[in-house]
Amino acid sequence: MIKDNQKRLNRLHVLIDALVIAAAYIFSWYVTIGSGWFRAANEVLRPGIYMGALVIIVPVYLLLYTIFHLFTPKRVQGRRQELANICKANIIGLLLIGMVLYLGRKNPFANHFSSRLVVSFFAANVTAEALERNLIRICLRSIRSKGYNQKHVLLIGYSRAAESYIDRVKANPEWGYQIRGILDDHKARGENYRGVKVIGSTDNLKTILDMNLLDEIAITLSIRDYAGLEKMVAECEKSGVHTKFIPDYNRFIPTRPYTEDLQGLPVINIRHVPLNDLLNATMKRIMDLLGAVASLLLFSPVMIVTAVVIKLTSPGPVIYSQERVGLHNRPFKMYKFRSMEVQSPNQEKGQWTTPHDPRVTPVGKIIRSTSIDELPQLFNVLVGNMSLVGPRPERPFFVERFKEEIPRYMIKHQVRPGMTGWAQINGYRGDTSIEKRIEHDLYYIENWTLGLDFKILFLTVFKGFINKNAY
Numbered sequence: 001m002i003k004d005n006q007k008r009l010n011r012l013h014v015l016i017d018a019l020v021i022a023a024a025y026i027f028s029w030y031v032t033i034g035s036g037w038f039r040a041a042n043e044v045l046r047p048g049i050y051m052g053a054l055v056i057i058v059p060v061y062l063l064l065y066t067i068f069h070l071f072t073p074k075r076v077q078g079r080r081q082e083l084a085n086i087c088k089a090n091i092i093g094l095l096l097i098g099m100v101l102y103l104g105r106k107n108p109f110a111n112h113f114s115s116r117l118v119v120s121f122f123a124a125n126v127t128a129e130a131l132e133r134n135l136i137r138i139c140l141r142s143i144r145s146k147g148y149n150q151k152h153v154l155l156i157g158y159s160r161a162a163e164s165y166i167d168r169v170k171a172n173p174e175w176g177y178q179i180r181g182i183l184d185d186h187k188a189r190g191e192n193y194r195g196v197k198v199i200g201s202t203d204n205l206k207t208i209l210d211m212n213l214l215d216e217i218a219i220t221l222s223i224r225d226y227a228g229l230e231k232m233v234a235e236c237e238k239s240g241v242h243t244k245f246i247p248d249y250n251r252f253i254p255t256r257p258y259t260e261d262l263q264g265l266p267v268i269n270i271r272h273v274p275l276n277d278l279l280n281a282t283m284k285r286i287m288d289l290l291g292a293v294a295s296l297l298l299f300s301p302v303m304i305v306t307a308v309v310i311k312l313t314s315p316g317p318v319i320y321s322q323e324r325v326g327l328h329n330r331p332f333k334m335y336k337f338r339s340m341e342v343q344s345p346n347q348e349k350g351q352w353t354t355p356h357d358p359r360v361t362p363v364g365k366i367i368r369s370t371s372i373d374e375l376p377q378l379f380n381v382l383v384g385n386m387s388l389v390g391p392r393p394e395r396p397f398f399v400e401r402f403k404e405e406i407p408r409y410m411i412k413h414q415v416r417p418g419m420t421g422w423a424q425i426n427g428y429r430g431d432t433s434i435e436k437r438i439e440h441d442l443y444y445i446e447n448w449t450l451g452l453d454f455k456i457l458f459l460t461v462f463k464g465f466i467n468k469n470a471y
């Protein structure tokens with residue numbers, strides 16, 4: 001069964017990792033010291049001393065890999081997550097080695113230990129570990145796609161959750177999941193979904209568990225059958241078979257919820273919003289302040305010239321403010337360079353700009369198409385009404401309309417609105433699909449990282465400034 005295979009694989013994986021760590025270290029020693037190509041005058045330690053350090057380095061790194069779940073069997077773990085964990089473990093290892101050498105600097109061995117070797121080992125080890133794990137992943141997926149090393153799974157309950165689970169398993173044979181059947185009290189024996197048959201009712205669960213042929217149970221009950229959930233969990237736990245629960249809530253919670261522990265009480269949050277975390281929100285705010293100040297300094301000549309040209313070519317104020325809806329549905333005044341003729345609030349309140357709109361001035365057409373009209377929003381960022389990156393804010397009139405027409409539209413107000421966003425760099429700005437825009441906004445809200453913000457800002461330089469949908 002897969003349980004025994006997994007244990008052997010884990011032991012082999014630890015051994016391979018130990019060999020890779022040692023090989024990366026020896027390679028780094030040879031390149032920086034042993035070959036003599038880059039050896040410095042003060043690197044006088046004997047090779048035996050450097051090799052002796054492996055007695056400590058290898059176990060410490062294996063412990064770090066364990067802490068960062070690099071030996072945990074994850075059949076569907078993404079390459080990016082695994083690479084991120086490899087980098088985290090090696091960064092901690094680099095810091096530990098640096099700390100030991102610093103604290104022991106009075107010791108002649110530590111004082112003469114090559115720092116270039118340590119840095120070279122970090123780079124070589126990250127590269128080697130990533131290559132090794134990708135090779136293992138490729139080998140395992142090849143073996144599993146041919147029908148070997150399979151994990152035998154039984155589903156309890158026919159529901160949308162069961163269908164979704166089967167769809168994903170069928171689409172990814174390299175995962176190595178073999179669904180043996182479904183137990184359900186409402187479907188007739190022999191009915192099937194994509195070749196996975198109903199093999200009995202939930203009353204047959206104990207008999208099947210006693211056969212000891214399963215590696216995993218997935219409880220995929222329909223919500224109407226949750227009354228029997230406690231009994232089924234108890235039966236599965238009693239057998240010792242690993243059990244997981246796939247809730248059937250996709251019909252009314254179409255998102256990625258997450259569970260938190262409230263003093264032993266599991267609480268399912270309908271939507272994961274990383275920016276609700278104080279540390280994440282603080283980091284983003286610091287980035288906003290630094291970015292806004294730097295941008296104001298960088299673009300100040302452009303802003304001054306734009307202000308002068310607007311004043312000379314069109315009567316009215318240089319800066320135009322408009323009410324928008326921001327964080328927590330609170331209205332705020334958003335600033336832009338005026339690109340239209342002056343009009344009454346009632347005229348512009350509920351009307352979008354259209355192609356060849358006569359209200360747009362000649363200068364306005366240029367600054368709108370190049371997004372220069374958005375630059376005063378840097379002051380909104382400084383004040384805290386907006387962020388550099390986030391969903392674009394909308395006028396109250398349209399918010400009231402869209403929240404009735406588009407499901408989940410109001411979720412975008414759980415974070416600060418932005419000058420640019422994930423939807424905008426993917427082409428959804430101006431006169432484009434509101435539904436697609438909201439899909440991209442929700443992706444950003446649920447998957448926020450500082451790295452994603454930097455990516456959006458970087459792509460904005462190439463995709464965001466020139467707006468073909470601006471009129």
